[in-house]
Amino acid sequence: MKRDFTQGFAVTHRLRTSMFLSLPPQEVFNFFAHAENLERITPPELSFRMITPTPVVMGKGTLIDYRLKLFHIPFRWQTIISKWKPPHLFVDEQLRGPYALWVHTHRFEEVSGGTAVSDEVHYRLPLSPLGEVVFPLVRLQLQRIFQFRQKAIEKILLS
Numbered sequence: 001m002k003r004d005f006t007q008g009f010a011v012t013h014r015l016r017t018s019m020f021l022s023l024p025p026q027e028v029f030n031f032f033a034h035a036e037n038l039e040r041i042t043p044p045e046l047s048f049r050m051i052t053p054t055p056v057v058m059g060k061g062t063l064i065d066y067r068l069k070l071f072h073i074p075f076r077w078q079t080i081i082s083k084w085k086p087p088h089l090f091v092d093e094q095l096r097g098p099y100a101l102w103v104h105t106h107r108f109e110e111v112s113g114g115t116a117v118s119d120e121v122h123y124r125l126p127l128s129p130l131g132e133v134v135f136p137l138v139r140l141q142l143q144r145i146f147q148f149r150q151k152a153i154e155k156i157l158l159s
Contacts, residue, residue, distance in 0.1 A: 010100060010101075010124050010128040010129075011124065011125075011128065011129075011132060011135075012101065012122055012123070012124050013122070013123050013124070013125075013135065013139070014120065014121065014122055014123075015119070015120070015121040015123070015139075015142050015143070015146065016118070016119065016120050016121075017118065017119045017146045017147075017150065018116060018117065018118040018119070019116075019117050019118075019150045019153070019154070020111070020114055020115070020116055020117070021114050021115050021117060021153070021154070021157060021158065022113055022114040022158065023114055023115055023157060023158075024110070024114070024115065025087045025088065025108045025109070025110045025115045026086075026087045027115075027157075028087075028108050028115045028117060028157065029086055029087035029088075029108050030087075031153070031156070031157060032090070032106060032108075033058045033086065033090075034055070034056075034058075035050060035052070035054075035056040035058060035062075035064050036050065036054050036055065036056065037156075038050065038066075040152060040156060041148070041149045041152040041153055041156070042068075042145070042148070042149070043144070043145055043148045045069075046068045046069055046070065046145070047067075047068055047069045047074075048066060048067075048068040049066065049067045049068070050064065050065070050066055051065040051066060051067055051076070052064045052065045052066075058081060058084065058090075059081065059084050060081055060082065060083065060084040061080065061081065062080065062081040062084075063078060063079070063080050063095070064078070064079050064080075064081075064092075065077070065078050066078075066079075070098055070141070071137075071141075075097065075098055076096065076097070077094065077096065077097035077098070078094070078095045078096040078097065079092040079093060079094055079095060079097075079102075080092065080093055080095050082103075083105075087108055088107065088108055088109070089105065089106065089107050089108070090105075090106050091103065091104065091105045091106070092104050092106075098126065099123050099124060099125065099126065100123075100124035100125060100126045100127075100128060100131075101122065101123055101124035102121065102122075102123045103121065103122045103123070104119065104120075104121045105119070105120045105121075106118075106119055107119075107120075117153075119146065121142070123142075125138060
């Protein structure tokens, strides 16, 4: 957890995950470059649906709208691709959604025998400082979502 006191009492949290795929970076990046694949790697109980018409042409400035449920509460989420550097990196940032801040950096690094895929998310909970009461629950939920994602990605790309 990284504390950011420039935003008053708001606390910026950080989630990091990584995995290895025995595929070249371009192939792995191409999977992520198709926004439609996000539905395939999101736990079904989130009822995740992309609202943006497909196919989505990904690049810097692309806006993507979703609908999902978190803790059984339905909401809409809009992100923008703020950085796009194929096949190495892209960043999506929440413009509208459940978090006060959500910046998700996806990195793809060529390593011996394949690609190291890493995710780093900086996020703030809403209604700070009161929102911090639910931080342990949110942290566990995010960890579970990213574990699901990793297993789904492995199954789709390596099967």
